[in-house]
Amino acid sequence: MMGMVGVLAFAANAISALLLLRFKDGDANVRSVWLCSRNDAIGNLAVILAASGVWSLDTGWPDLIVAGMMASLFLHSAIRILRQAWGEIRFAGGDAR
Numbered sequence: 001m002m003g004m005v006g007v008l009a010f011a012a013n014a015i016s017a018l019l020l021l022r023f024k025d026g027d028a029n030v031r032s033v034w035l036c037s038r039n040d041a042i043g044n045l046a047v048i049l050a051a052s053g054v055w056s057l058d059t060g061w062p063d064l065i066v067a068g069m070m071a072s073l074f075l076h077s078a079i080r081i082l083r084q085a086w087g088e089i090r091f092a093g094g095d096a097r
Contacts, residue, residue, distance in 0.1 A: 006051060010044035017041050028085035035077045043070050 017037040023030040024038075046066040053062025 006044050006047035013041035013044055028081055028088055032081045039073055039077055
């Protein structure tokens with residue numbers, strides 16, 4: 001069941017990420033939206049792989065491995081966006097409005 005949901009969710013998120021691809025180098029707000037869509041699509045593929053691993057190996061380890069990888073990916077993206085946003089605030093003279 002998780003694999004089927006993963007396939008459907010991947011299709012939706014991949015389409016969203018492709019539509020947002022032209023904004024991947026924009027300001028922090030639009031770049032964040034693109035990164036989140038991209039990460040969601042990657043996460044969906046990871047869920048599909050984890051579901052296959054759980055089914056074929058009859059163990060929960062693939063889920064744990066994928067969870068760790070996804071946490072790392074999202075943390076890395078968050079740090080990139082925070083750095084970019086701080087840079088934009090500094091460039092604007094500290095006025096965050």
